[in-house]
Amino acid sequence: MDDSAKRLLQRLMRRIPTPTLRSALEKWGRLTTEQQKSMDFTQSKWALTERLLGICEVNSAIFSEIQINVNQGMWYAFQLMDPEDDAKSVDLTQFKEQFKSHLRELVRNVSIKMKKHTDEAVWIRIAWGDTFSRPNHLKPTYIVHYLQTPYVFVTSITSKQKPLLSQALVLSTRYQAIKDANLSGRKLTAIRDLLMKKYQQVFPTKYPIPPPENNQTISNxxxxxxxxxxxxxxxxxxxxxxxxxxxxxxxxxxxxxxxxxxxxxxxxxxxxxxxxxxxxxxxxxxxxxxxxxxxxxxxxxxxxxxxxxxxxxxxxxxxxxxxxxxxxxxxxxxxxx
Structure with missing residues (x-):
């Protein structure tokens, strides 16, 4: 872990009440069962923090890659518009390099972490800073983008940050514009499935669904x-x-x-x-x-x-x-x- 990650972890440990520390670490999901059992919650907060820092060092855990609960906060959907000829050929490596490069040209102090998941979604975690302040890791923005699709899902972004993020996304994905999809919700999977049609669609049929059989005596x-x-x-x-x-x-x-x-x-x-x-x-x-x-x-x-x-x-x-x-x-x- 680098020094900034250690300081962030120490600050978060100080903010979490001791009675809820055990459940918070379980929800974090970065510790094995044996490592959780090795934590003695009767010790002082300082001792617990030092123990956790040691475990993270062993695991080579990068704290900034922790995912938030996808059902917390409000998620907003956006759609990229007018793809260029090579938009569908952009791969993960190209997207990572160009997104970081473009955003850092716009924002002097910014921390960007990316991770690709098994469902082909690219998760982006951005801690924003400005000319005179370091990135604020306590209020990050999360972006989920499915490569080879025009859909982007964003949570925890301000009106000041939105145009900066939009410009970086457009340039790194080879599109010409991005628009609000007028779709939002607290469940990322819900708005994703709705926008990307990942649910069972029923199409009109000339013949109605046959009624279920009823073996009971029918009076009429x-x-x-x-x-x-x-x-x-x-x-x-x-x-x-x-x-x-x-x-x-x-x-x-x-x-x-x-x-x-x-x-x-x-x-x-x-x-x-x-x-x-x-x-x-x-x-x-x-x-x-x-x-x-x-x-x-x-x-x-x-x-x-x-x-x-x-x-x-x-x-x-x-x-x-x-x-x-x-x-x-x-x-x-x-x-x-």
């Missing part, structure tokens, strides 16, 4: 058959809209409304030149599963409204709803997303 077979067919059709349409099987655990969706207020009984609001503005937010532990259940059970009408089905279709969970018209400020026509 015609009514029972009709109800089963309706239920099967609802399930088919719900799966076509949101997917089948296990769905990405998206936790929220936001709709920002900027449309003309339409109510003939309220002339004051209807005759306003300014658009009517409001925000609607849906939240759930698994929003897509909730929507699918509402549609398949008959709680919500089918076919599913495009306002909801466009979440998996477009890979977004933030939408601005405006009116159709010749310009961006027009209030004529039907609302559009």
């Amino acid at each position: 077979q015609h009514i029972e058959k009709e109800q089963a067919e309706l239920a099967a059709n609802r399930l088919q349409m719900a799966c076509e809209a949101f997917g089948g099987g296990m769905l990405p655990q998206l936790q929220s969706a936001v709709y920002k409304l900027e449309t003309k207020f339409r109510d003939h009984s309220n002339k004051t609001m209807t005759e306003r030149e300014e658009p009517f503005r409001c925000v609607v937010k849906f939240t759930s532990t698994n929003l897509l599963e909730s929507f699918r259940h509402c549609a398949s059970s008959g709680i919500a009408s089918t076919p599913v409204t495009p306002l909801l089905s466009c979440i998996p279709l477009k890979g977004r969970n933030y939408f601005l709803i405006t009116d159709n018209g010749p310009g961006p400020s027009s209030q004529r026509g039907q609302p559009q997303v």
Whole structure:
């Protein structure tokens, strides 16, 4: 370990309360079972810190490569735009060298660590500094980029850091621009699977799903058959809209409304030149599963409204709803997303 990593580890050990130190080291996951057992938590914090520093020296552990819990914090998705001819030929070595080079040209004091995982994702940890201060390892930015794809996922970044990171990513990946994908969530795997279509998609079929067989005595077979067919059709349409099987655990969706207020009984609001503005937010532990259940059970009408089905279709969970018209400020026509 270098001196900066040692100092960082010592600072973090001082911040962690002694009663929670054991669980914090278990979550860290850098110590073997035997090494954890060798830690005597009845000792002083100073003695425990020295013991941990010794273990890290033995393991040649690099503290700055510790991964954060991927389900903590808010992750934001971005999409690289307009690839150059050689964009798909950029390999890991080229990406590492060029990303570090470009970012260090923009930021004088910055610490950059990269690691490629088994799922082909490149994890980047950036500790930011500036002209007069060293990199702050306590507030790093994490970036996950899948090589050969235009998708980038970022957490813990400020408005000041965002353009610097964007420029370094564009130059090192051979793209010409990067845009906000309007997709965010606390579960990295959820927004990744939604954006990259890594879930079971169900496509429209001419024939509805056959109803399950029922061996019980049916008093009225015609009514029972009709109800089963309706239920099967609802399930088919719900799966076509949101997917089948296990769905990405998206936790929220936001709709920002900027449309003309339409109510003939309220002339004051209807005759306003300014658009009517409001925000609607849906939240759930698994929003897509909730929507699918509402549609398949008959709680919500089918076919599913495009306002909801466009979440998996477009890979977004933030939408601005405006009116159709010749310009961006027009209030004529039907609302559009």
